Amino acid sequence: MKRYDAIIIGAGHNGLTNAAYLAKAGLDVVVVEKNDYIGGAAASREMHEGWIYSSCSYVCSMMRQAIHRDLDLSRHGLMLVPYLGTVSFADDGQVLKLYTNAEVEYLELRRHSPHDADSMHRFRADLTRYSQLIRKTLMRTPPDPVSFKPRDIKELLFLARQFWTLGEREIYEYIRFFTMSAAEFLDDYFENGLIKASMATPGIIGTALGVCSPGSAYILLHHVMGDVDGNIGAWGLARGGMGAISNAIASALQAEGGEIRTHSGVQQIMVRHGKACGVVLENGDEINAGIVVSNLDAKRTFTQIMDRKDLPPGIYDKARNFKIRGSSGKVNIALSGLPKFTNVPENRYINRGGLTFTGSMETLERAYDCWKRGRWSDVPFVESVIPSAWDPTVAPPGKHWMSNFIQYCPPKLASGPWTPEKRDAFGQTVVDRIERYSPGFRDLIVHMEVRTPDDIEKEIGLTEGNIFQGELTIDQLHFNRPFPGYAQYRMPVKNLYMCGSSTHPGGGVSATCGANAAREILMDLKRPNTVPQDDCYDE
Amino acid sequence: MNKADPYAGERLLESPFHPRQAPLNLREAWSAWNGYRFAECYYDAEYEYFCVRNACATYDISPMQKYIISGGDSEAMLNRMVTRDVTKLKENRVTYVVWCNDQGRMVDDGTIFKLASDRFMLTCGSSCVAWLKMSAFGFADVSCEDVSDKIAALSFQGPTTCAVLKRMGLDGIETAKPYDIRHFPFGRGPLMVSRTGFTGDLGYELWIDPALALELWDRLYAIGADYGIQPYGEAATNMARLEAGFIMPGMEFNEALKTVHLEHDHTPFELNLGWLVDFNKPHFNGRSALLAEKQRGPKYVLTRLDIEGNKPAEHSWLYGNKRCTKEIGYVTSAMWSPAAKANIALAMIRSEHLKGEIWAFIDYAKELRQYSKIARCTVKDKPFWAPGRARATPPADF
Known part of the structure; x- marks a missing residue:
């Protein structure tokens, strides 16, 4: 029976990246995927004839350029096209348009608040400074702060040096930042309600925290530290949808001789003599391998596809208590035409970016209150984008596809299990929210796909539908991710590794978790490293 | 009140497409080409570049x-x-x-x-x-x-161009191969379409009587609206042509008749265009000099470089050793390529050093401070960007 060098469980983009780098080092690898398509949450699928939906993730900014370049993903068909700006809608009908051109954006901010227009400069500078520091850690393995191994000490010194470059005052601010709420952080800069609210929304996306919850300031940073072609904080679309990213990585993997098997859900990770040695598929087939790499989240890996007897004491409980709460839904809509929005001019540029139905800080917090009570938000925060306005490949000419990300939506309802009726009602809440700013929107709808956290968990396999594979709070970040002592991609069972977003640096279509894990695996196997260095050290 | 413009003699000419292009030039970013007012960019150079690579876009080549x-x-x-x-x-x-x-x-x-x-x-x-x-x-x-002023011309480039031209009723345009010319009736006159361009992508050039220029523009933009049409200027052109590896006068070469100093101009062999020189045909200008150069080998060769890191190597010196003591050439054009995700450059390198190590000494600024770095360069044989659709016949719709 064939024995692979490595099995990677889950063909999400991190699993594919991990496999690609192992294959590049000459390893015989196979990626097993339970669905009949690859990409996990970064997939493009034709859900209505002529319309290609990016059903889950819908925007790209975290993807590391160094990996894109190194795996030659452009040649494998990947193109990332930047957003032009965002439009935010307030409760009172006011609209904030953030343009790409600095002069024009300043004028628009001044229209809302001259004070905030000036503050925006300081806000951006501070955020860029914090981002640059975090960015330097993305493609590095977190040190174990208590191991005292030379490698860990060296890495700790590296981090200390980076910190030191901030200067004394900024170090204080930076430490505060990790435990602050987005609201407190923004109070330092802005006085206008709409500006504050629209800057706050990255602080809640994907997390079960509210704008006033401690820890949401870091989430905000996590969402703006990415870049497109070196422009920190910029966002972009993958031409052809987010699946283009996974497909390009898969193509790079296959070019290195790697194998991908779809329809191959894993029943259990096999452990013999304390070492992971393969997997049993749901159909009963066994696949043997020298090492096993799980791209599933930490909770799923340790509580669902491992025998508790194979785990050291305590790990099962750590995994069970791993904070991975579902908070967001997704509504994908096929439209017969481009929607028009109240107080937004019709011009060729305005719809080539994000649309955020923000409301105010209070609306955002009230939306969170609903989630806490086990209901979807009555007035949800909706972050939308109409990719077809500038990606000609995802809808027929003249027709449009709108991606809507909704915060908040609970995985379990207080009223009992999710039903198709409740799902429809949730979808209608979202349509109502948009219709309020776009009269006639409802009449443009050709097809709609509503995805609750429950749907996302069942289909993609993300526990509770949490998009980050685990909350991004300081207790679960960097050397604490997924658990203290296991942040270097090696898991408590020998020859078992993790490569998904449950590991450092966390959620987002960045390909870093997969690449970092590959670097550690290759080190253990004494193979030459194939993973490139990041290219952001001199920014 | 009709008052003569006292500066009339100093104003640049306007292309036949100017009435449509001027209102779209939100940045008022104009430069000049052959006496014509000519857009540097309309909205954002990088955005316009992406329209060329992702959808379709027009570039006014009337001043050519x-x-x-x-x-x-x-x-x-x-x-x-x-x-x-x-x-x-x-x-x-x-x-x-x-x-x-x-x-x-x-x-x-x-x-x-x-x-x-x-x-x-x-x-x-x-x-x-x-x-x-x-x-x-x-x-x-x-x-x-x-006939420079008698023909208006638009370069129409990008992956959705063929779909737009088909929708415009240019029957059979999808069968045109690269470098083919097709003729179509348009309004009261003929429209000539060539499958040519300066972007390395799928694209066409449209040639028409200036009197019909606006009619052509309106039709193209009416249909193109559903295909992401956008005007683009000189800045985006320069990005696209560099990725395709095309040369630009004033960047890669000096025109010989305008060159002051000895050998500050170039031979086709130096520009890596030896394939354009055919010694099997009857006599042509420069034949014996070129034959001698071919036998001797050119002093410099224009080379495509992939440079480590992401700092564009504009105006960089090139060296044959990391210590930068052995100077071997200079960069002519450089940029970060968003499509290829690579730090690319065209460079003139002394032929005898092409096989050895190549290092670029790159200067860059960060908040008014000057920094420099030394980056390893790799010679690339193929263009940085050469999608299959540029050669495919018939081309896909996007």
């Missing part, structure tokens, strides 16, 4: 110089002038050519359109009336007419 060379001797005259064998060019086909002075130094590059057996159109970046007159000397049956 266009000449009709006709008569029984026109083919022979052109064949005498340019280095490529023009007799091999079939009717309704286009070819890229360069022409040299007698020392084999490049005067300019351009394209020849064969419109009939005795009728050609030559296009080039700067005016060459005098050179054409000189080149026609001794040929009895040839006439050169400057």
